[in-house]
């Protein structure tokens with residue numbers, strides 16, 4: 001029997017292939033699909049039994065991998081253990097809001113505790129983890145889920161766990177900005193490993209596609225492309241739809257990010273073919289690690305809605321397909337978490353790999369920033385003319401000797 005969101009009973013494409021292909025063929029397919037790190041597939045990592053037992057008894061998927069780098073003479077390895085959590089909401093969207101929020105927090109406590117026990121140094125949760133992704137509805141009652149980034153209950157909850165496990169935690173929430181007239185933002189709060197707030201980043205690109213009616217709630221962020229320097233490395237957050245914008249990824253890299261998280265909420269019909277490519281390509285193009293996280297499950301809302309696309313009214317977005325993964329700067333990649341269950345991905349990333357790949361491929365060296373700076377400067381002018389060289393044959397084929 002297929003569980004909702006599974007591929008006829010398989011939790012991911014990788015698991016489908018590994019369980020159905022002959023082992024040797026699977027090795028070849030894996031090499032082509034997921035690349036190599038130091039000449040081998042990204043290696044699996046063993047986790048303490050307490051973590052795997054918790055995953056089993058609490059029904060969440062857990063995967064763990066290790067990205068290595070070549071040994072260097074002048075620098076020690078700089079291994080950071082990162083974690084990604086994907087999860088479904090717990091209660092129906094018709095339940096009282098406080099109960100919904102508390103139930104999500106309690107579910108997250110279990111998985112965050114597992115990440116802590118797995119020794120994760122930097123953990124990222126999914127986009128708007130505190131609530132159902134109600135932005136399809138355009139109804140304003142869901143704004144009640146918004147909280148202060150600095151003082152909200154969700155921030156306090158995460159601060160306690162960050163302190164307990166000496167873990168930096170990226171907490172993406174719906175923010176209510178009390179200092180600016182109670183406006184809303186889609187914000188990632190960066191909680192330091194001492195429970196302190198290091199800073200926050202607001203989503204730069206807001207979707208206006210399909211049922212993603214988020215622009216009814218908040219506007220494009222005003223925090224630029226901050227990189228947060230933590231005890232465990234320089235991290236940044238590219239929130240969901242920002243992953244379609246290559247310059248957004250690039251700016252985080254130019255500010256020095258070594259790991260960029262991409263907390264997301266996206267559905268199969270819309271984006272699944274893009275999912276395994278975009279974050280992975282960003283890791284390659286910008287020579288950093290990327291952790292891509294997507295929520296799981298189908299969330300149904302009390303009132304039907306439409307999105308001006310001619311589709312009949314409906315009550316849900318469709319299936320959020322999970323499939324969170326980590327991609328390395330050397331084009332290697334982990335298999336993804338389940339399409340249908342909550343999950344924790346753990347990955348050891350030797351940050352020395354970033355500089356090694358920069359030295360090898362020279363993407364920064366060859367980037368020609370001045371060429372593009374000039375081009376963009378022209379492009380934004382109202383009288384910009386696209387640089388198109390038209391084949392003269394198209395206008396006067398006879399004159400040019402062709403009939």
Ligand SMILES: NC(=O)NCCC(=O)O
Pocket residue numbers: 127206207212239240241242264265266267270271
């Ligand atoms: N949350 C969000 O920005 N989703 C947009 C859909 C997508 O980018 O796949």
